[in-house]
Amino acid sequence: MIFLTRRATFSASHYYWNDAWPEEKNRQVFGRCAHRNGHGHNYTLEVTVAGEPDPVTGFVVDLKWLKDVMEREVLAAYDHKHLNLDLPEFKHAIPTTENIAIATWRRLEPAINCANGAKGGAKLKRIRVYETPDIFAEYRGEA
Amino acid sequence: MTAYFGRRYMLSASHRLHTPALSAEENRAVYGKCNNAHGHGHNYVVEVLVGGEVDAATGMVVDLAALDETVREQVMERFDHADLNLDPLFADRVPTTENFCKAIFALLNGALPQGDLEHVRVEETENNFFECSARG
Numbered sequence: 231m232i233f234l235t236r237r238a239t240f241s242a243s244h245y246y247w248n249d250a251w252p253e254e255k256n257r258q259v260f261g262r263c264a265h266r267n268g269h270g271h272n273y274t275l276e277v278t279v280a281g282e283p284d285p286v287t288g289f290v291v292d293l294k295w296l297k298d299v300m301e302r303e304v305l306a307a308y309d310h311k312h313l314n315l316d317l318p319e320f321k322h323a324i325p326t327t328e329n330i331a332i333a334t335w336r337r338l339e340p341a342i343n344c345a346n347g348a349k350g351g352a353k354l355k356r357i358r359v360y361e362t363p364d365i366f367a368e369y370r371g372e373a
Numbered sequence: 374m375t376a377y378f379g380r381r382y383m384l385s386a387s388h389r390l391h392t393p394a395l396s397a398e399e400n401r402a403v404y405g406k407c408n409n410a411h412g413h414g415h416n417y418v419v420e421v422l423v424g425g426e427v428d429a430a431t432g433m434v435v436d437l438a439a440l441d442e443t444v445r446e447q448v449m450e451r452f453d454h455a456d457l458n459l460d461p462l463f464a465d466r467v468p469t470t471e472n473f474c475k476a477i478f479a480l481l482n483g484a485l486p487q488g489d490l491e492h493v494r495v496e497e498t499e500n501n502f503f504e505c506s507a508r509g
Contacts, residue, residue: 246432326433
């Protein structure tokens with residue numbers, strides 16, 4: 231089994247706020263991230279797929295195909311957007327790095343695991359989202 | 374739903390790789406430059422990966438500020454700008470980055486404010502790193 235990772239970047243804004251809480255608790259828990267006008271990051275997305283190299287091509291997955299899937303399913307939706315205001319998945323889930331990793335998995339998993347494009351049966355294995363070079367979240371499809 | 378939160382910290386420390394189990398010549402042969410008598414230093418990067426349920430109210434696996442505080446108490450105050458060879462943890466073992474990584478894992482495991490310690494990765498330089506995971 232080979233793990234293959236493709237990296238991409240996108241820039242987006244967000245804020246952290248739980249509508250069920252009073253303002254004071256939001257400010258206490260989320261600190262500067264609770265500013266309602268939002269703030270932005272340059273996110274780095276790492277998509278890892280796992281599979282066996284194809285005996286003919288030597289590819290676990292066609293990287294150009296994977297790049298196109300990532301652009302179509304994720305970057306076109308997230309890049310230069312306000313995650314809270316522009317994305318339906320963050321209407322009720324706070325766009326923390328953890329939730330962005332989970333939402334990215336949900337966007338990519340059907341396209342990667344079901345498509346003929348992922349020849350050889352490569353499967354999505356891991357999503358890692360860096361909010362800054364020192365902060366990241368991972369989702370591995372676990373319940 | 375289980376996800377993982379990762380955070381990278383930087384600390385600077387010195388060490389010398391030398392074991393009393395070997396002769397001076399053997400130490401030089403095994404550890405090379407790292408056996409230099411007066412030690413040497415690195416800017417270590419310590420990556421901490423915490424796994425757990427994503428809290429429905431906060432969207433978080435672990436509170437970043439609380440994690441920072443734990444790492445500060447357990448790791449940074451102890452090792453940043455320190456000579457690793459003088460720490461009691463390395464009284465009977467060589468402060469290789471393998472052993473340093475294991476020591477940090479042991480210090481943090483069970484001390485986290487939330488979640489479970491999934492792995493500790495220590496980068497000694499840009500080109501070499503070591504990992505300890507909960508899976509042994």
